[in-house]
Amino acid sequence: MMGNSLVKKAITNVVKQNIGIDVLLVVAICGVVITSLVPPQMLRYIIDHNLVPGSSDKLLSLALAYMGVLLFIGVFDCMKEAVLTVLGQKITREIRLDMMAKLANINALFFSTNESGNIVSRFTNDVDAINSLFTNGIVGMMIDCFKIIGIVVSIWMFSATLGMITLILLPIIYSITRLFQKKMLKAQIENRILVARVNNHISESLKNIQMIKVYSKESYMEQSYTERLLDNYQTVEKVNFYDSVFSPIILLIRAVVIAVIVVLSSKQLNILGISLGMVAASIDLISNLFTPIENLGMELQNIQQAVSGMHRVNDFYNEPEDDVKNSSLHMDGIVPKREELSLSFNDVTFQYEQGTEVLQDISVQLNPQDNVTFVGRTGVGKSTLFKLVMGLLKPTKGSITINGIDVYQIPNLEKRKIFGYVDQSFHTIPGTVAEQISLQDTSITREQIENALDFVGLTDYVGSLENGLDTQVHNDTLFSQGQRQLLAIARAIVTNPPILLLDEITANLDSITEEKVVSVLQKASNAHTILSISHRLSSMIASDTVVILENGRVKNAGSPEMLLQKDEWYRSHIALERLTWS
């Protein structure tokens, strides 16, 4: 059905690994189908052998046996539900795990073109849909088909004529059911769009609440909200109509069928030629026929809906991956001596989409332990540049090399030993203070963590916490904005990487904290090659080189002194900045 189907693979795996449970499922299904055919037969026997002739022979044992069969139906049903739940959950887990593995190798471009919420819903909603496709869809459909076959065969054994009538009945009931289900689905889809509009109106009102209040447009907004509610109300009314009318119609059809059977078996006609017990049993069996047919329609619909979820999961699985990394590359081999590290951008061009170059022909050679600041307006591709440096993105043209080795070849596991990356937001992970720094990397020692903390000057503060380094970080109140920024630096330097990448790190800080952060970085600058990004021209730490980016190209580069003399734009903006104007 599809090229590389994750869903098929996962289901096959789970089914193969759980042979015992599979056997139980088959037993349960057969049990449910077969046992549920027995009670009508017993009823027939009781009527024909006891009630009609008036003999109480074995009546009590028959009553007990009848109950026994009901017990078996209950047990098989219970078993079926349980086994399906277990299998369904195992499949869900298998698929999610495979998707997570995929996520680790997926091309970084994927994240710039897909919203997180959208991807998460593939992990959650779509996988859940696949689960119900398996349990309620495929297996449920099998059970219902077997049930229908069983009923038709049972009736056929009583009377071939009645069997024929049942067979003719099947497509009629089925098409009526489908007609209603289709109409309902259509109304529901219509309704879903309207519900989305109602919800959107609420979120829009909240987003623009200030404007609404300032213009006193509460009643106007409420008016249009009511209109949307009314549209929604009307489609729900339509759904309600189909919903309310369907089941009564089915029961009416059933009554008609029962009446026909009775008339056909009357003494005068006696077309069917069956005993009274058989009549009662047939009525019972035919009544049981409606539920599986109804279910069948629903299951088909579920499958249709789940198939689109399956496609989305499989599409995700077939997204392009990063090129295979060169696993023989290790930190020691790439940077034998940190004093002799040379980083160079060789004619780097990058585009997210064809024809829209974010960066063009960037060529910069960095001297060992250089300190370079990239400046320029927002949106000129500064952050993309950093992703390229860390080898997370592959340049469309050109390359970035460390000591001649292409950064894109470096395995992800080695990156933290080479690059320390800090950006303006500190991402708290669930865990202790120590884990904020180590990111739960077990190869990082306690001593390394303590050293890093000491370096950024947070030792005293962390020591004052209830459990020191082992304090759980539950909320954002434990650390101030500035302390979080220092933690981010500690996290970056804990592995003592030779290169530090700083992305707008002082953007959200007040001047006092900023000073502290800068002094920590100043200390680090002696032993590191530092690349920073800033929308401000005067970088916090003295840089050897400033690179001005404009429209994806290097507009000017050189020492700050040189630029101050030669670049007029640079000069006047430095002045405006000094006055904190913009």
Add this chain to the structure above:
Amino acid sequence: MAKLKIESMEQPNRIINYWKKEKFVVACIVIFGLAYNIATVLGPIYQGKLIDSIVRGDSLSSEVILAFTFIALIGAIQLMRYFKRFYIRRFANSTSATMRLMIYNHIMHETTPELDNESTGNLMTRAISDVDLCVEGMRKFSTEIFDTGVVMTSYLITMLVYDTKITILASLFIPVAMVLAEKLKNIIYKYSAAFRTQSSHIANTTYDAIENAMFYRANGVETQNRAKYNDDLEDLQNKAIRANILETSMEPIYNVIAMLGIIMVIYLGGTKVINGGWTIGNFSTYIIMFAAMASRASKAARLFNSVQKSQVSWQRIKPYLTDYQRKDTMVNIDLNNTRLSVKNLSFCYPTGKENIIENISFTGKQGEIIGVTGSIASGKSTLGLSLLGLYPYLGSIKIDDKELRDFTEYERSQMISYLSHKPQLLSDTIYNNITMGNEQDITTVLRDVCFETDLAAMPDGINTMVGNSGIRLSGGQQARIALARTLLNKSKIIILDDPFAAVDMKTEEQIIENVKNNYKNSLIILISHRLTIFSRISQIILLYNDKTAVYGTHNELMNSAELYAEIFNLQCTAGDNNDGQ
């Protein structure tokens, strides 16, 4: 369709009022519900009669008449059932609409400081899923009063009439099943709560892994995180299995327990037939009724669960269900001769501790443009915002000699137009975004904001949809549409907070020129960090970071304020420094 109206209601915080409000619908539910559920015993009774007629060997004609009576009866019963089902759903539908309207009305009329404390996500959940859950519970409750309560009673009475002894003996087990379901409810609730907690934990972990994928990748910890994800998934799987098995697999078991009485029914009932006390038809009728009652009982657990769930939701939305509010639209303002006088104005946000602006004093009158400028975080925007009277302020702001806080909120909105630096557009047409319901011609105002060329390029003209938050328009177009909205009513005071960030300089100058010429009855306050246009306006307020301020004309400030002169000259040499298209 029947007449459809969604209306407000009184005392929405009492749940009983929702039934009281829908008198007609509720009456229909009661009438059809009672009629259907009582008449429903006729189905099995007639089915028994049909069987008996075969036993008796009745003539074909009487057989056919009986068959038609049966069909007609079922038809009538099902028709009543249809009405019952439909009206219960209609009740749910209109209750949901009313609740949504009331909550929306409540949110819209909260004060600005109150709204600042609300989280959008929370409000959305309340207005959407909590209402759904609550109404679902109300609907099920209404349904089950009839489908469980009335139906079981009428079956029980009918069965007692058929045979008292058998009925009492056989029905003994039905309460057992119901009690068991009720007892297990708490355990199920515990397990499913554990499952839901873990499930939302997984959802958060997944979101975190995706949202921060680059962060984790750059730090090389993806492999190790995946191992943890695997453990979490295993835990989820076990919890899901436990919760689901108890919830779904138990129903067949309840059914078996409730059906235990079938032994009595078959043995004692069979004996009664053999002894001639019952016909075979009676026997069949009785079995059908008994099975229907047992199956109702085994489904009772589901009812308990859904009512419990809806109670939680009701508690959550209750604080938002307050009496319907409407703004007082009485207006007592003089549209001409605008005078604004600000004295010793200080302002601090309710959440903040220190004043953002202090001791600002100035006056202005119609026909003037007052420029407000200053460095980053000097309080420019705050000054503009404080003049709206949405938050409490210190000092005095007088419009036509009346204190701003003494005007009603509606009067203030009619006197003052405000444009924030976010365009705040709705996903509607250009026309509706500008007029916001006040039908009027927008040609002039579009000309004033230099939108004519843009408009000419749009095939749908003023009926062009702007998209969510105006996404289909460029930044400059969004800003100008929002400006047009602000200018439309020619209010006494028009406050523009940095409206031209995304507009190019030439257009900006043209717009200022238009505003100057065409809004001579208004007092305009223009907040900006771009000083080039300030040379053409009446007076300027320059705010410093130390909360002091300097007042004067452009020429005065060029001479007296060093900062102002320096910035003005730098901006002239730096050229067009805006970030727009």
